[in-house]
Amino acid sequence: MPFIDLKAQYAALKSSVDAxxxxxxxxxxxxxGPEVRELEDKLAxxxxxxxxxxxxxxxxALLIALMALGLKPGDEVITTPFTFAATAEVIVLLGGVPVFVDILPDTCNIDPHLVEAAITPRTRAIMPVSLxxxxxxxxxxxxIAARHGNIPVIEDAAQSFGASYKGxxxxxxxxxxxxxxxxSKPLGCYGDGGALFTDDDVLAQAAREIRVHGQSQRYTHTRVGVGGRMDTLQCAVVLAKLERFDWEIARRIEIGARYQALLADLPVQRLAQRPDRDCVWAQFTLQLDQRAAVQAAxxxxxxxxxxxxxKPLHQQPAYAAWGCGxxxxxxxxxxxxxxxxxxSPDLSVDQQDEVLTALSTALAALNTAPAAE
Known part of the structure; x- marks a missing residue:
């Protein structure tokens, strides 16, 4: 069984992707190429x-956002330690200081009540992750950001594209x-790619210039930039995948809800879902004890x-200095x-039942195993 079934997705979209x-x-x-602008218009x-x-x-995308905001060495960015390394990586690359605050235990998303206490005069941005x-x-x-002088907020939505929040x-x-x-993301290409979204005209223009080595026009470099363009071929792939993206999001929500219901009677901790938002389940994640034994089974x-x-970022060797013990x-x-x-959107009911049967069997075996002497 594939962990994420990209082959089934391609089979469904083959004619569109190939064309x-x-x-x-x-x-x-x-x-x-023209597909870049076409994709940007459709995604906006x-x-x-x-x-x-x-x-x-x-x-x-995260790096360019911070550059567009003018992050300078020593500036602080409040974020979560429970995320992929890229979230903190971009802060450190620009000489900034990642300031970690803990997560909510039921959703694993950043605890907003801890964000305010972490704000200092050096706080330049807040970067929550929609995990x-x-x-x-x-x-x-x-x-919170508004109360403290309209601190910019960057949503790291690498896993939540397509999700809804209060409409x-x-x-x-x-x-x-x-x-x-x-x-592997909810909307993925066939390589690397990403996007930034904003309603701010000035920040949008800065981001567009930064992604092409800081050029405002060809060979006129008005700011320091990077080689950050998304290839036309990758944009073409995403354009093809947009044809059934709404269906895929509906399927992710449906499959996630079925997982949640079937797990209700098992000794695992399901992630909480807030009633005013949905979840597109970039990963279907639960929490449980004896994880290694369950994985092996x-x-x-x-x-x-x-x-x-x-391993959270403050325990990673590269970022331990910012965890400060x-x-x-x-x-x-x-x-x-x-x-x-x-x-994945193409996960069948039979496959899902197979997963749940194996998980239930593994948990039952652990619960009935004799205690070690």
Whole structure:
């Protein structure tokens, strides 16, 4: 069983994907071809913002957002330690200081009540992560930012593109929204890709210039930039995938809800879902004890699993200096207990039942095993 079934997705979209790619091969504009602008227009309309700027990866989206905001060495950015390294990586690359605050134990998203206490005169941005496909508490975070001089907020929405929050879309809820089109994401390409979203005309223009080495026009470099363009071919792939994206999001929500219902009687901790938002389940993640033993049993039954993420950033060697010996109890506990199950829009009922049967059997065996002497 595949952990994420990209082959089934391609089979369903083969004619559209192939035609889109062939069109690029025919016109030969592999860098900043017409598909780039077409995709940006469609994604901006989907999110409900004025500007979408496609970039070369989700990491680059975060980096360019911070550069557009003028992050300088020593500036602080408040974020979560329970995320992929890219969230903190971009802060450190620019000489900034990641300031970690703990997560909520039931959703694994950043705790907004801890954000305010972490603000100092050096705080330049707040970067919450919408983990596993559920938007974090953006209204509370935006209100905190507004009370403290309108601190910019960047939603790291690498896992939540397509999700809704109080009737609005992820990526359209703050100063910047940043997402990834890595192949395993809810909307993925066939390589690396990403996008930035904003309603701010000035920030949008800055981001567009930064992604092409800071050029305001050809060979006129008005600011320091990066090589951050999204390839035309990758934009073509995403355009083809948009044809059934709404269906895929509905399927993710449906499959996630079925997982949640079937897990209700098992000795696992399900992620909480807030009633005012949905979850697009970039990963279907639960928490449980004896994770290694359960993973081994599932692997023996042919069921793949993954851990998102096994070690919080303040415990990673590259970022330990910014943890300053602090303990983030909820992030640390989650890192020891999270486990992700197979999840994709094409996951069948039979496959899902197979996963749940194997999980139930593994948990029952552990609960009945004799205690070690």
């Amino acid at each position: 889109r790619i062939q069109r690029v091969l025919d016109h030969g504009q592999y860098i900043m 309309a989907h999110v409900g913002v004025r500007h979408c700027i496609t970039v070369s990866s989700g990491t680059e 596993y496909g559920q938007v974090c508490d953006m209204d509370e975070i935006n209100a 609005r879309k992820s990526c359209g809820l703050s100063t910047f929204g940043a997402t990834s089109f890595f192949p 599932l692997a023996a039954a042919g069921i793949p699993t993954a851990i998102h993420y096994p 602090q303990s983030f109890a909820h992030a640390e506990r989650a890192a020891m207990r999270v486990m992700s199950l197979p999840m």
